[in-house]
Amino acid sequence: MKVNQSEFIISAVRPEQYPEDGLPEIALAGRSNVGKSSLINRLISRKNLARTSSTPGKTQQLNYYKINQDLYFVDFPGYGYAKVSKEQRFAWGKMMEKYLLQRKELKLVMQMVDIRHEPSKDDKLMNEWLRHHGLPLVVVATKLDKIPKTRRPKHIKIIKEGLGLRSGDLFVAFSSEEGIGKEELWEIISRHAAVGKYAPEAPELEENNEA
Template identity: 55%
Template structure:
């Protein structure tokens, strides 16, 4: 998909703030610092539309990026490292759960993991949560440029096994440096739109 028009429409924290156009939505979930912002920027051909940060836990709202007046990427707060209070983390958890379990426009969740490492306990919990609520999931294994191409399949197999990936759920090897996997991701999203 050729992307010319993108805007950050709203940073929402509750359902009444969600956009009302009814466009298909794709949520991006992943641990803090896994490269969600870099993934978004590469997918929409922007350098810094989604803010990248060396400090984990910067995203604290549901950030709605409208793409080509046709769909939304919804960046949700990362899990894992974030140096925030337990109460804040619980509030984020509630906000994310409400969105995932009640949003009709949500077509699929892009679970962003690091290709170089086996999924963390948090990644596995997130995938199990998505399966419990029967939410379609596309696993995006980022940072592919950091390991030799010949080892991608081996690493992808480790992710597949550790998450106990169901057959319908795809895994796409991705690099925000080289754009590896970008077209595959757009093709996967088209199936849900």
């Protein structure tokens, strides 16, 4: 998918702040520092629309980015960061849960995991929760460029087995540095959001031949 326009819209903390234009939404969930911002920037071919941070847990809202006037990327707070208070983690969790279960514009969740490490307890819990509720899901294993090519199949296998993925489950190995997986991931996003070549055709209007 060719991105001609992208912009940050809002950092939302309450449902009344969410956009009301009905565009499809693609949520990005994962541990802090898993590379969500870098993935967004690579997908839209921009360097700093989504700000990367050296401080884990900095994202504390749902950050909305509008792409091509066609869809939104919704960047979630990173989960599993110990220095955030229990009260704050609980508040984030309730906000995310309400969004995931009630937001009708949500078309796909991208759960991002670091390919260098076996899935964490939080990764597994998130994956199980998303599956339990039947949410459309693709697992994106980030930082592929950090792994030597000869060891990549082994790491992919560890991720898939750790999350209990089956043969038909959607999975993309991704590198924000090299762009590996970009086209494959856009194909999945476009299909779920019904944009680009997957957009429904407008019905043809019948001509009025009455005199």
